[in-house]
Amino acid sequence: MKIAIIGGGASGLSCAIAAGRKTAGKNAEIVIYESKDRVGKKLLATGNGRCNMFNLYARTEDYSSPDFVRDILSRYDAEAVRLFFQSIGLYTRADEEGRAYPLSNQASGVLDALRLECEHLGVKILCESEITDIKKQGKAFVLSDGRAYDKVVLACGGKAVAKNFGGYELLKGTGHTVTKLMPALTKLTVKDNTFTKQLKGIRHKANLKLYIDGKKITEENGELLFADYGLSGIAVMQLSSFVARHFRVSKTLPVAECDFVPSMSFGELCQATERICGYNKDMKAENLLTGFMPKKLGEAVIKSVGVPLSAAVSQLGTKDIKSIASACKSFKFEISALRPFDDAQVTSGGADLRDFDSNTLESKKVKNLYCCGELLDIDGPCGGYNLLWAFACGLAVGENLIN
Numbered sequence: 001m002k003i004a005i006i007g008g009g010a011s012g013l014s015c016a017i018a019a020g021r022k023t024a025g026k027n028a029e030i031v032i033y034e035s036k037d038r039v040g041k042k043l044l045a046t047g048n049g050r051c052n053m054f055n056l057y058a059r060t061e062d063y064s065s066p067d068f069v070r071d072i073l074s075r076y077d078a079e080a081v082r083l084f085f086q087s088i089g090l091y092t093r094a095d096e097e098g099r100a101y102p103l104s105n106q107a108s109g110v111l112d113a114l115r116l117e118c119e120h121l122g123v124k125i126l127c128e129s130e131i132t133d134i135k136k137q138g139k140a141f142v143l144s145d146g147r148a149y150d151k152v153v154l155a156c157g158g159k160a161v162a163k164n165f166g167g168y169e170l171l172k173g174t175g176h177t178v179t180k181l182m183p184a185l186t187k188l189t190v191k192d193n194t195f196t197k198q199l200k201g202i203r204h205k206a207n208l209k210l211y212i213d214g215k216k217i218t219e220e221n222g223e224l225l226f227a228d229y230g231l232s233g234i235a236v237m238q239l240s241s242f243v244a245r246h247f248r249v250s251k252t253l254p255v256a257e258c259d260f261v262p263s264m265s266f267g268e269l270c271q272a273t274e275r276i277c278g279y280n281k282d283m284k285a286e287n288l289l290t291g292f293m294p295k296k297l298g299e300a301v302i303k304s305v306g307v308p309l310s311a312a313v314s315q316l317g318t319k320d321i322k323s324i325a326s327a328c329k330s331f332k333f334e335i336s337a338l339r340p341f342d343d344a345q346v347t348s349g350g351a352d353l354r355d356f357d358s359n360t361l362e363s364k365k366v367k368n369l370y371c372c373g374e375l376l377d378i379d380g381p382c383g384g385y386n387l388l389w390a391f392a393c394g395l396a397v398g399e400n401l402i403n
């Protein structure tokens with residue numbers, strides 16, 4: 001039995017290990033093809049070099065297609081992935097939000113564990129070996145390097161920060177459909193960047209709500225980072241997945257509503273600012289919000305409602321206070337675009353799920369051809385969800401390649 005795994009990333013390496021263990025002593029050959037000079041390069045960049053490997057609280061509903069991921073994630077959940085890594089000598093620790101990292105806090109440790117286990121199992125790794133074509137000859141698959149295999153696993157990853165041939169052409173070439181591709185877990189460009197541009201580099205913890213066609217879709221609490229093009233930061237990246245799914249089918253502009261003082265209600269904020277105005281009558285309006293947010297952000301909010309920064313706070317009436325508090329609590333940005341794939345962590349879109357069996361990830365169109373990880377039209381939020389999906393797919397396919 002000859003098995004080719006195209007792509008030496010998270011899903012390809014875990015697939016090779018699971019297949020290697022299953023086929024031990026069975027005269028099987030497992031080959032990983034990797035276009036880069038070494039496997040797992042993207043893994044090294046994950047979690048800011050720490051690799052957020054999975055999330056203990058991941059639920060199927062957190063993913064773009066809960067019904068499709070259910071079969072795999074019910075068998076290969078966070079605990080199964082944790083035990084898999086433990087079996088190859090890699091131990092993890094999770095934070096209070098369920099984000100699991102290697103005990104070493106080094107992504108390189110995760111890659112080393114996977115790579116060494118592949119070596120130990122006799123998996124052949126061919127680097128700088130990009131596959132650009134797959135042909136069917138009878139029952140065999142003949143790859144662009146001329147070698148023939150009984151089974152092929154496509155584990156080529158997505159378009160996010162990928163500069164190689166990728167797997168989409170291989171999917172199309174073997175008769176599969178690729179859905180519209182959009183960057184996800186990325187930054188957002190706003191239609192009018194006057195506000196964000198002047199605040200470039202400023203960070204602030206906020207509550208963000210996403211509205212699409214007037215309907216609230218999701219909300220996030222977390223860091224907001226202003227940029228010349230628009231909005232960045234973890235909370236924004238989480239919203240971006242929903243924006244990507246929307247832009248795949250519609251051109252209407254979503255709205256991000258920011259609450260810069262989420263710990264207070266509108267009424268409490270009005271009262272607090274009124275008290276400050278009454279207490280220090282000589283204070284200039286530019287300082288009114290410094291107790292609630294970074295000074296520059298406070299100034300920009302005050303300017304946005306037409307109050308001069310040089311005005312003495314004693315001159316502000318109830319109407320001014322209410323409009324300042326309202327801008328603090330619900331500052332709206334129209335989202336005009338997602339930042340490009342180079343800025344994204346994952347791809348929204350990919351192999352059409354209707355072409356693959358959700359239990360085995362085998363193609364319904366081409367027997368013995370499988371698809372794993374980000375290449376499938378599945379994406380999850382930030383926090384270990386995408387690597388969990390990639391590892392789970394790899395293990396599921398690898399363990400079931402040979403019965």
Ligand SMILES: Cc1cc2nc3c(=O)[nH]c(=O)nc-3n(C[C@H](O)[C@H](O)[C@H](O)COP(=O)(O)OP(=O)(O)OC[C@H]3O[C@@H](n4cnc5c(N)ncnc54)[C@H](O)[C@@H]3O)c2cc1C
Nearest residue numbers: 007009010011035046047052131157166373374384386387
């Ligand atoms: C900066 C960054 C940080 C991230 N951090 C996290 C995180 O902390 N936690 C998390 O859950 N997710 C994170 N992600 C997402 C996560 O890395 C991916 O979802 C995951 O790596 C997907 O695994 P995969 O095996 O499908 O693809 P990949 O890991 O991308 O592997 C695919 C491999 O296939 C190779 N390849 C592609 N085409 C071919 C070809 N034709 N022939 C041969 N080889 C080919 C590629 O070079 C690549 O090595 C992050 C992503 C980025 C970009």
